[in-house]
Amino acid sequence: MLGTGILKGMVETAKNFAGSYHDPERLTTVEYPEQRIAPKENARQFPMLIHDTEDPMKGLRCVACQICEKECPPQCIYIVKSKDKRADYKGQMQFYPATFDIDISVCMSCQICVEVCPFESIKMDTEFELSNTDRFGGLLIHKEQLAKSNEHYRKIHPADAAASDAVLAAEVAKAQAKAKADAEAKAAKAAAEAKAKADAAVAGPVPAPATSTAPQPTSPPAAPAA
């Protein structure tokens, strides 16, 4: 009959109303500034810059490649590249950001900067209490505030941080392997050169008359030296 559904609904809401007073389990919200829910691992707010060393400014992973600045859809990142270079975590000489600003009043937390960064340098932070009385300057975050340690990243996003660490470790391992291979190749080359020199020294008197007697473009005995 018409109206029975309304009555059923009213009973349901009355149960909720009375239940929310005597059964705190029902309440889905907490009283925020005093009580807090532990942040979810997938939470993200605004980007941060990861650093590895004690001094945040010296250990920034960012090499000021400006890919994030170019990819950022709302154009909220502003980077100025340094004039000099310094060694990065692999020991390679790189530029570093002289200025790195993010306007969080413009940022839309899309995480595209994180996805394009080839250096595992920019990641999403979970800090959300960023309200400020200065709506222009106060919401422009500089690299000093953006710099967060890798430990912080491991704490807020353990799974992502582990993946990121693995990538970096692989990079380092690759770099070391390459360096080793290079060193070996260099050593081999040096040995080969030395050997060729020695060979040439042994067979020295033989080609000497040949070059003087016949004007050939290359000297066949010397060719396999490389």
Added chain:
Amino acid sequence: MAEVFQAIDQFPVTLKTWLLGHAAGVMPEWALPLLSAALSITPILAVFPLLFALTTVIERKGLGRIQNRRGPNRVGIPLTNIRLAGFGQFIADGIKSLTKEDIVPRSADKVVHFLAPIALLIPVLLTYSVLPFGRNMVPLDLPQTGLLFFFALGASTELSVFMAGWSSRNKYSLLGAMRAIAQMVSYEIPLILSALTVVMIAGTLSLSGIVESQAEVRFGFLHSWHLFTPWGLVGFFLFLTAAAAEANRTPFDLPEAESEIIAGYFTEYSGFKFAIFFLAEYLGLFAMCGLGITLFLGGWLPPFKFLGFIPSWCWFLGKLVALILLFIWLRGTLPRLRTDQLMGFAWKFLLPMTLINLFVAGLWHLSVTSVPMTVRWIGGFALLAIPYWLLGRGFEAKVGKREYRFAN
């Protein structure tokens, strides 16, 4: 003891006569009617806006609890840590709406845009002038036309709603105003027809006369409220439904429909003009509830004779608060209707039901002396329940597989 209670009951009246008596010697004679009017208006302007302010907090808290939240519970007395369970919220809201920028669209009709909230608030406040709030407490007793005056003023709110929607020069405003007009015009008819039953039985349009017609005592303890009759019971719920639609309350809040048309006809209103709209809407709801109380719930009369010692205006306010709480409860329960459902409900269900109710009330009145009580009751309920069941069949919720006619 009885004298004390009677003194409390009549306190506002005695205070007014005392003040007028003292003013008579000091003020010129032409100013006395003005003073008398001012003294009648002041309590209305003090009590009902305050009730509105408290209702906004209670509504938010109640809706929160219905949704298993706490609702506002922070704002108390400023500069202290006293929270008052959030009942200071309305002061903060008021200060906010007072200090907000008043934005008028550049292409709006500025004069009409400015006048619309005033044109809504004034008729709503005027409707309070004919409501009997207590024994001997009716600011403007119109013995011939009380109810007519109320409905005439209630109908004039439609104009201001359309003024707001039209002058804003905004599609959403205009859509909201058009919805509001369609809804208010449709529901005005069942509203008036359901009230007409009472006029027919009581034989008067005066609202204080209608209250007195319910003062008769049955079985030695029960006041003969019109609610305690078959036609009165059905008529009260028909009236309440139509009143909810007239006051744009859920489930009939299509003119505002936040999820569809932003805020309907007050989309382009901000700051204090918006607050005035909000106030007028709630005051309109209170006035409608007050009229329902006067017509069906015995006005300021207690339900039982032995409870008569409680002051009459307390009964009126108590019933008013109970009805407001019922509307809040309904708002927390029911979803919004669709426009065609709304119109269909008004014309296919409410209108026939009110006409049948009118017929039953007529039969009830004619059979007072000739037919025994039980037969009248059973007959009256049968005459109302069968059409209710027949008419209601088409409006039941159909749960089943949904067919998308145009998508296939």
